[in-house]
Amino acid sequence: MIHEAVQERYHNPSSYQFRRIASKTVVSFGPDDPENPVNWGKGKKFFILASGMMQVLNSTIGSSIPSGAIEYIAKDFNVTDQEKLVLPISLFLVGYVLGPLLYGPLSEQFGRRPPVVIGYVLFCIFSMACALAPSMPALLVFRLLNGMAAAAPIAVVSGVYADINNDPTKRGRTMAWYMACTAVGPIISPFMSGFISKVSWRWAFWLSLIIAGASFPCVVFFPETYAPVLLQRRARKLRKETGNKGIVAPLDLIPHDLRATVTVTLTRPLRMIIKEYMVSLTCFYLALAYAIFYLYFQAYPLIFEGIYGMSPGIAGLTYLPIAVGCFLACGIFIWYDGYLARAKARGAAWAQNEDYRRLPLACIGGPLYVVSLFWLGWTASPNIHWAVPMTSGVIFGLAYELIFMAMLNYLSDAYETFANSAQSASSCCRSLFGAVLPLAAKPMFNRVGIDWGCSIIAFISLGVSIIPFAFIYFGKQIRQNSKMCQHLQILKEEERRAWEEAAAYQSTVHPTADVEKGPSVSEDAVTRNNVDKETV
Known part of the structure; x- marks a missing residue:
């Protein structure tokens, strides 16, 4: 279950956005987010x-x-x-x-x-x-x-x-x-x-x-100016504020070991x-x-x-x-x-x-x-x-x-x-x-x-x-025919689907909330990103 402080921000379209992935809560920018x-x-x-x-x-x-x-x-x-x-x-x-x-x-x-x-x-x-x-x-x-x-x-x-x-x-x-x-x-x-x-x-x-x-x-x-790093900082701040170690940024889900960096x-x-x-x-x-x-x-x-x-x-x-x-x-x-x-x-x-x-x-x-x-x-x-x-x-x-x-x-x-x-x-x-x-x-x-x-x-x-x-x-x-261009299109589609799922969940819990389209990250997108990391 999402932490209470996190849940409150999740339902505020003008503030932080979150997406549950297994035991992790992935933070992303909401629409019109001033930190984006x-x-x-x-x-x-x-x-x-x-x-x-x-x-x-x-x-x-x-x-x-x-x-x-x-x-x-x-x-x-x-x-x-x-x-x-x-x-x-x-x-x-x-x-x-x-x-x-x-x-x-x-x-x-x-x-x-x-x-x-x-x-x-x-x-x-x-x-x-x-x-x-x-x-x-x-x-x-x-x-x-x-x-x-x-x-x-x-x-x-x-x-x-x-x-x-x-x-x-x-x-x-x-x-x-x-x-x-x-x-x-x-x-x-x-x-x-x-x-x-x-x-x-x-x-x-x-x-x-x-x-x-x-x-x-x-x-x-x-x-x-790099959004993934800014989200990483946001996730780090929220972990400190809420004590929820499961709050992560999309960049945290990608391997950063020496082998991944070099290869x-x-x-x-x-x-x-x-x-x-x-x-x-x-x-x-x-x-x-x-x-x-x-x-x-x-x-x-x-x-x-x-x-x-x-x-x-x-x-x-x-x-x-x-x-x-x-x-x-x-x-x-x-x-x-x-x-x-x-x-x-x-x-x-x-x-x-x-x-x-x-x-x-x-x-x-x-x-x-x-x-x-x-x-x-x-x-x-x-x-x-x-x-x-x-x-x-x-x-x-x-x-x-x-x-x-x-x-x-x-x-x-x-x-x-x-x-x-x-x-x-x-x-x-x-x-x-x-x-x-x-x-x-x-x-x-x-x-x-x-x-x-x-x-x-x-x-x-x-x-x-x-x-x-x-x-x-x-x-x-x-x-x-470009593998990298295909990969980018898949990520875009997964982000769109993830946002639709998040919006549907939000409208169920808060039917009167005004939801605008914005970025998010889905489990499939992150999984695919990890699978394709050797080629991308």
């Missing part, structure tokens, strides 16, 4: 939005901060091997490969706040270590560790935004601004480090630390890459686009410093049109969301297709990405004004953001509860490509020239741009 992150006020949600963007900005600024300081680092440490001079950025991106495999899955087990705080503290420590590095090998080691720490917000923040927005439209628009920050950070770093490194290249890393320090309040007051939680992103076609194809497409983005940090100095004779600081300013394109993409994304909503309201047949919610933007971005690469490659010439190749950055940034906004939101919409693992898989793959491809940039451009070098990657980009078109036509079949 999706019901938090606008002010609190805005703080989370701004805080997440600031943390991502710290991370992405750090990724390319050495680009304007490379010339000064080479002189100080007497490095003449050009390939070694790519490593301060590439090794940071290798850290981006390793970090999400840890932070993303663990955030789905222990909550969002711990990875964010730990990552922030380590990022500050290793940024300081980079500024104080006594040698080139030491700098490279610190950059690797700095990248691993900086991966925390990249892996977690998108999940945070999904936690506080259950409306796909609001979630998509929030993600649009978030992804603009991920692109703008690396773009503004080169000119900042290019100018400040005239004093000392170490000031580039001190600047990164100063910027990170400015976001300290955002991290200190960053709340936990299930931490391996989920890798298994999604291997077994989920939607994840693997998206990862490949985004990895190539991301790698080309970071290849630009090798190509632009060759073009604007080599061909046009600009200083590192001035050459860093040529990245700014890419930022303009990124923010234009945000406007297009928001316009399309409104256009789609109006089409759904009037009952347009095409708008009922789930794949049209995001993918058409990637279908536009893919070809534009190819155009921008050809534009840059064939206009970078002493006979053509520097403004012409620089302007290609507007189209490049626009296309890059449209691709990422569409494909990453598509993953979040498809995998919902496991969105962080899907995002971690994507982050891992694109960071791996981003770390490796730029190593080949200078040899490729030196061998075939800027024009044909850009053309090669443009032709490859053209080939993968068919992926969003394929998802539009075959996305439904892919989701139907």
Whole structure:
């Protein structure tokens, strides 16, 4: 029998909700529960939005901060091997490969706040270590560790935004601004480090630390947003208040032993890459686009410093049109969301297709990405004004953001509860490509020239741009054949059935109570979750 204090809250639709499972009482959020992150006020949600963007900005600024300081680092440490001079950025991106495999899955087990705080503290420590590095090998080691720490917000923040927005439209628009920050950070770093490194290249890393320090309040007051962890805290509090040891949260019913953590939680992103076609194809497409983005940090100095004779600081300013394109993409994304909503309201047949919610933007971005690469490659010439190749950055940034906004939101919409693992898989793959491809940039451009070098990657980009078109036509079949998508649908159905049972029980005991539909957890859902844990 349910404890008296528990029973009272169970029958209050505006407060706690409970579901009996064998000898356990499972707590969940009731309708309009103020502790549910999706019901938090606008002010609190805005703080989370701004805080997440600031943390991502710290991370992405750090990724390319050495680009304007490379010339000064080479002189100080007497490095003449050009390939070694790519490593301060590439090794940071290798850290981006390793970090999400840890932070993303663990955030789905222990909550969002711990990875964010730990990552922030380590990022500050290793940024300081980079500024104080006594040698080139030491700098490279610190950059690797700095990248691993900086991966925390990249892996977690998108999940945070999904936690506080259950409306796909609001979630998509929030993600649009978030992804603009991920692109703008690396773009503004080169000119900042290019100018400040005239004093000392170490000031580039001190600047990164100063910027990170400015976001300290955002991290200190960053709340936990992961509903299962919040319910776990609620259950712990109720056990203390009532003395009923049988009150648990859904997360308490899932094994958290070391074996389960290692074999299930931490391996989920890798298994999604291997077994989920939607994840693997998206990862490949985004990895190539991301790698080309970071290849630009090798190509632009060759073009604007080599061909046009600009200083590192001035050459860093040529990245700014890419930022303009990124923010234009945000406007297009928001316009399309409104256009789609109006089409759904009037009952347009095409708008009922789930794949049209995001993918058409990637279908536009893919070809534009190819155009921008050809534009840059064939206009970078002493006979053509520097403004012409620089302007290609507007189209490049626009296309890059449209691709990422569409494909990453598509993953979040498809995998919902496991969105962080899907995002971690994507982050891992694109960071791996981003770390490796730029190593080949200078040899490729030196061998075939800027024009044909850009053309090669443009032709490859053209080939993968068919992926969003394929998802539009075959996305439904892919989701139907996906074990993880099937598992999510089963859980949703079980939650709906459990709530109907709870509502029926409540209406029997309190016929006049006003019952609204809300989340709960059934015995079948928990049992199935435990049965499927090895594959999900």
